[in-house]
Amino acid sequence: MRSASSPAASPVPFPIGAIRLCRGQAVAVVGDDIDTDRIIPARFLKCVSFEGLAVGAFADDRAELGGDHPFDHPEHQSASILVVNRNFGCGSSREHAPQALMRWGIRAVIGESYSEIFFGNCLAMGIPCLTAGHDDVLALQQAITTDRAAELVLDLEALQVRLLGSPPAERSWPCSLAQGPHRMLVSGQWDGTSLLVAHDEALRLTATRLPYLKAFEDGSIS
Amino acid sequence: MSSGTLYDKVWDLHRVAELPGGATQLFIGLHLIHEVTSPQAFSALRDLGLGVRHPERTVATVDHIVPTTSQARPFADPLAEEMLATLERNCAEHGITLHGLGSGRQGIVHVIAPELGLTQPGMTVACGDSHTSTHGAFGAIAFGIGTSQVRDVLASQSLAMNKLKVRRIRVDGVLQSGVAAKDLILHIIRMLGVKGGVGYAYEFAGEAIEALSMEERMTLCNMAIEGGARCGYVNPDATTFAYLQGRPQAPVGDAWARAVEWWRSLASGPEAVFDDEVSFDASLIAPTVTWGITPAQGIGVNETVPTAAQLEPDERPIAEEAYRYMDLVPGAPIAGTPVDVCFIGSCTNGRLSDLRAAAAVAQGRQVAAGIKAFVVPGSEQVAAAAEAEGLDAVFRAAGFEWREPGCSMCLAMNPDRLEGRQISASSSNRNFKGRQGSANGRTLLMSPAMVAAAAVAGHVVDVRELLAAPAAAGASRPAVVGTPG
Numbered sequence: 008m009r010s011a012s013s014p015a016a017s018p019v020p021f022p023i024g025a026i027r028l029c030r031g032q033a034v035a036v037v038g039d040d041i042d043t044d045r046i047i048p049a050r051f052l053k054c055v056s057f058e059g060l061a062v063g064a065f066a067d068d069r070a071e072l073g074g075d076h077p078f079d080h081p082e083h084q085s086a087s088i089l090v091v092n093r094n095f096g097c098g099s100s101r102e103h104a105p106q107a108l109m110r111w112g113i114r115a116v117i118g119e120s121y122s123e124i125f126f127g128n129c130l131a132m133g134i135p136c137l138t139a140g141h142d143d144v145l146a147l148q149q150a151i152t153t154d155r156a157a158e159l160v161l162d163l164e165a166l167q168v169r170l171l172g173s174p175p176a177e178r179s180w181p182c183s184l185a186q187g188p189h190r191m192l193v194s195g196q197w198d199g200t201s202l203l204v205a206h207d208e209a210l211r212l213t214a215t216r217l218p219y220l221k222a223f224e225d226g227s228i229s
Numbered sequence: 230m231s232s233g234t235l236y237d238k239v240w241d242l243h244r245v246a247e248l249p250g251g252a253t254q255l256f257i258g259l260h261l262i263h264e265v266t267s268p269q270a271f272s273a274l275r276d277l278g279l280g281v282r283h284p285e286r287t288v289a290t291v292d293h294i295v296p297t298t299s300q301a302r303p304f305a306d307p308l309a310e311e312m313l314a315t316l317e318r319n320c321a322e323h324g325i326t327l328h329g330l331g332s333g334r335q336g337i338v339h340v341i342a343p344e345l346g347l348t349q350p351g352m353t354v355a356c357g358d359s360h361t362s363t364h365g366a367f368g369a370i371a372f373g374i375g376t377s378q379v380r381d382v383l384a385s386q387s388l389a390m391n392k393l394k395v396r397r398i399r400v401d402g403v404l405q406s407g408v409a410a411k412d413l414i415l416h417i418i419r420m421l422g423v424k425g426g427v428g429y430a431y432e433f434a435g436e437a438i439e440a441l442s443m444e445e446r447m448t449l450c451n452m453a454i455e456g457g458a459r460c461g462y463v464n465p466d467a468t469t470f471a472y473l474q475g476r477p478q479a480p481v482g483d484a485w486a487r488a489v490e491w492w493r494s495l496a497s498g499p500e501a502v503f504d505d506e507v508s509f510d511a512s513l514i515a516p517t518v519t520w521g522i523t524p525a526q527g528i529g530v531n532e533t534v535p536t537a538a539q540l541e542p543d544e545r546p547i548a549e550e551a552y553r554y555m556d557l558v559p560g561a562p563i564a565g566t567p568v569d570v571c572f573i574g575s576c577t578n579g580r581l582s583d584l585r586a587a588a589a590v591a592q593g594r595q596v597a598a599g600i601k602a603f604v605v606p607g608s609e610q611v612a613a614a615a616e617a618e619g620l621d622a623v624f625r626a627a628g629f630e631w632r633e634p635g636c637s638m639c640l641a642m643n644p645d646r647l648e649g650r651q652i653s654a655s656s657s658n659r660n661f662k663g664r665q666g667s668a669n670g671r672t673l674l675m676s677p678a679m680v681a682a683a684a685v686a687g688h689v690v691d692v693r694e695l696l697a698a699p700a701a702a703g704a705s706r707p708a709v710v711g712t713p714g
């Protein structure tokens with residue numbers, strides 16, 4: 008198992024700047040409705056920093072499978088692309104879930120669908136969650152499970168997933184990403200805090216037209 | 230596309246700007262924080278060299294990690310102590326009000342904001358917790374956010390959001406006696422699925438919804454997220470205003486009259502257009518119990534655990550997983566399933582009316598042998614009110630433990646947890662694998678009255694049978710009212 012206690016366990020740097028292409032080995036975690044309690048059980052939330060969360064990624068599922076979870080397979084220890092099915096990341100809003108995945112080494116996810124909060128949390132960290140059709144995801148999972156060393160390329164500009172198997176096996180599938188998040192990722196504007204803070208005047212104007220803000224005469228709601 | 234709904238009106242009022250990525254920058258009227266999802270947000274703020282833009286619009290409490298037996302500081306668990314100390318430090322540094330332990334106002338974040346009158350119609354409410362949908366009961370647009378977004382709200386009092394579609398869920402008819410708001414929402418989620426609400430805000434409407442008390446509406450909206458809808462709401466009406474009037478943060482005098490007028494104007498009018506509409510008949514809903522590992526895997530208490538053949542093909546894989554995990558037999562009745570632990574509490578069902586409903590069942594009865602049963606009030610105010618009317622004594626006499634307020638075994642970040650394969654009857658909101666603190670512990674979700682009934686019977690039972698039969702001879706009739714207040 009990847010020695011997850013050290014932040015250095017993450018084999019690739021955390022996302023930064025424009026994200027147009029993700030390339031790396033892939034790991035499939037199969038199943039619909041995998042919730043964030045499974046991605047990281049609540050006991051790992053007892054922390055004031057996200058560092059060291061990698062050890063919690065799928066911890067209970069891994070223990071239950073006694074080493075046979077994809078995250079424990081030796082061939083997947085440098086995987087950076089996660090392939091999932093429907094409604095991945097449902098349940099609790101905990102950002103600890105994508106943080107644990109990122110700190111384990113995941114830099115991109117491709118799957119059939121995601122919970123909105125999970126998708127948004129990933130976006131805010133620069134981790135694209137791409138969507139592909141049911142049959143295509145199954146084919147992809149099958150392919151990377153058969154050839155665990157195969158590399159995937161997620162091309163955000165062409166919106167295409169390519170499997171770099173040994174020739175002549177190169178295969179590709181279309182994938183999709185909503186326009187807004189797509190633009191944010193490829194332009195490098197996925198960390199939106201500075202954008203929000205910049206609208207100082209518009210924020211002030213909005214506040215002046217909200218009657219409930221004015222109704223609190225001294226502005227205090229404590 | 231929806232128009233003229235409360236959601237559309239509140240959205241338009243709070244729009245700050247359109248962002249390059251296509252999202253809308255939305256002003257957040259009320260930001261609630263707690264110890265679990267805020268520390269990393271404050272650290273990130275520090276890293277960016279930013280301050281808190283509207284510290285007076287953020288309110289904090291501590292709920293997830295607090296022990297419910299002794300709340301003396303420092304906590305026995307040093308990690309829990311560090312989390313609370315960090316929250317205290319961050320709030321002090323940025324001038325944010327913290328309703329801490331012993332303040333008389335501490336409790337689960339989704340319980341205290343309504344009871345303090347912080348949550349009001351027409352607000353946008355955000356909190357780093359998915360059950361923020363609870364506050365939609367007031368006609369607020371309220372949703373859970375991740376830690377990066379907590380940072381954004383602290384820094385800018387706004388968020389980048391995409392507008393949701395609006396589905397109206399009409400519930401007409403009258404709920405049968407013994408059937409609670411919890412049963413209603415478990416039934417809706419059962420019918421629409423855990424993904425049914427993805428991309429939607431749920432507007433709950435119809436005569437059965439209008440008849441609900443505010444606390445029942447909170448139970449309903451609380452679990453909108455379990456149906457995939459990031460927010461759910463009920464249009465504000467006389468029930469809403471009556472609940473709010475006189476609360477510490479509610480407007481007073483002339484401001485109150487103006488507020489009520491504004492709140493009324495926000496409700497979806499007859500001209501409102503919805504993206505989708507579904508309807509239910511309240512009178513057909515039975516007390517509902519989950520048998521599986523998602524909140525949609527629920528059945529009426531007198532039904533049998535569905536067999537794979539009874540399910541849609543796409544529901545079968547998760548059902549198979551649930552059969553293995555829960556160890557319940559497909560085709561067998563859910564009533565009679567033995568339980569080990571009974572938990573009454575959480576932001577779904579930890580309010581005064583919930584405790585009254587459970588106490589009405591517990592009164593004059595005894596927790597069955599070998600069962601651990603405990604009651605965790607949702608807040609210090611709930612605890613005080615319940616103690617003032619003697620509910621703690623009713624529970625204790627029946628063999629329940631009466632605890633200090635907090636999230637407790639809803640997610641087991643404190644010492645309250647299942648052990649091994651234990652199975653719980655729980656009034657909380659999630660029956661996910663491992664949710665209640667044991668990696669293979671099992672959870673049956675149900676209403677608080679149903680949990681109390683399971684505690685005295687020792688197994689899942691239709692609470693209506695107990696309510697129909699008198700409690701043990703010699704016991705005085707309940708001093709508590711069964712109807713929610």
Ligand code: SF4
Nearest residue numbers: 360575576636639640
């Ligand atoms: S009671 Fe449960 S669901 Fe509610 S805020 Fe606490 S942990 Fe979350």
